Amino acid sequence: MTDRNPYSPDAPIPARLRPAMEALGRVGRDLSRRIARGPLGGQLAATVGDNADGDRQKALDVMADEAFATELKGSGVRWYASEEQETVAEIDPAGPLALAIDPLDGSSNIETNVSIGTIFSIREADEDGAASFLRPGHEQIAAGYIIYGPQCMMLVTFGDGVQDYILDPETGLFTLVNSALTISQESTEFAINASNYRHWPQPVRAYIDDCLAGAEGPRARNFNMRWIASLVAETHRILARGGLFLYPGDARPGYAMGRLRMVYECAPIAMLVEQAQGHATDGTTRILDKIPDSLHARTPFVFGSATKVDRVGAYFDLPEQEVSALFGNRGLFRV
Structure with missing residues (x-):
């Protein structure tokens, strides 16, 4: 990696969420490089089992889940809920945050070179791990995704509009390109x-x-x-x-x-x-x-x-x- 901080200096990330966001950005940056190598990086699309919900797991699903859980240790995330795990894991007992994640969305498309991604949600941690997530979605304090496609991009909200970042392959940094993205009403x-x-x-x-x-x-x-x-x-x-x-x-x-x-x-x-x-x-x-x-x-x-x-x-x-x-x-x- 070029830097422990994966964001450009102008990234407007709330201070209390910065350690968790930096961890997500570092893993996203690594995954982007691994995905871009395709079969040169191993058999990423190989079926290795079933996840907690009965869906087939690909090798990259497991790699991504392990990478995020490891990197988020010490970032303030107490509870970690993943699509790839049956129950909530405690990774930082003193942390104030709860993070839910789909580590690798769209993994059935790995071998077809179609865009795939990571989806994440951050909430306040409850004393009970599961209870932290069994709440209405309007209680989220941040949410976003990383898309691994022709460009690697991260879109995230902290409750005040949507920020749009692109990973610059030359600097290795997620660089802010739009701080207030909105959806067009005109599409057909x-x-x-x-x-x-x-x-x-x-x-x-x-x-x-x-x-x-x-x-x-x-x-x-x-x-x-x-x-x-x-x-x-x-x-x-x-x-x-x-x-x-x-x-x-x-x-x-x-x-x-x-x-x-x-x-x-x-x-x-x-x-x-x-x-x-x-x-x-x-x-x-x-x-x-x-x-x-x-x-x-x-x-x-x-x-x-x-x-x-x-x-x-x-x-x-x-x-x-x-x-x-x-x-x-x-x-x-x-x-």
Whole structure:
């Protein structure tokens, strides 16, 4: 490493959070270099087991988790909650902070050279480790992600707007490029896995049908669909140019609450999105008002440009017979 402090001198990071943020930045910088080497850095995409939630773990998942847990020792983080671990770990008994993390989001894309990332959330520590995280998301004091793509970037909020950093490969420092990033309201892009269309609730199908009907449909404009299957990459595109992301609950066994985890995926992304003047809900309820009932609790997730998220909510607010009528009249995929 070129420096123990991975940030440029102008980085406006609160003093009490600086040790934890510096630890996150150092590991992110190292991971960026390792990921950039691809197979030269080892078999990063090799399956090595299952995580606490039953998902397949890749070698890089485990490497990232171990690296963050190790580097965060002595940084003021008492409780460490990871997607890769079943329970909360205590790493600094005197620390005032609790950190939740998805160490390597989108790891199924490692071998395809698609952008992947790290998602993190910081809260005040409770005496009980799990209780520190089983609280509404609006109690977060910081949230962000690191994206490992053509550029390595970190987007973070401390509750006063969204800061945008880029890792300068020449200096090895995360350099601030935008201190007040906001989401555009004008985009005509939406992201959803359309292969699950037949399983979605009718309000979601009606909304997507209206988008796909294009300029001739009720929205009177053409839309583009995107789907990367990496939450960090989807979020980064929306923060950069607006749009909408949907991962609804659906009728498949085990998918009633979607597949995204509230504590270390949805809550931190929701905080970022709201701080960038967007909205984030489960379709009807604000994500930051929800209280998870377990460390690995899931939730449906809809976020992006505020007007678009609100429009999705309007479909859920319609009486069932009206939604059924919409779907019956506009269902483009019906046979």
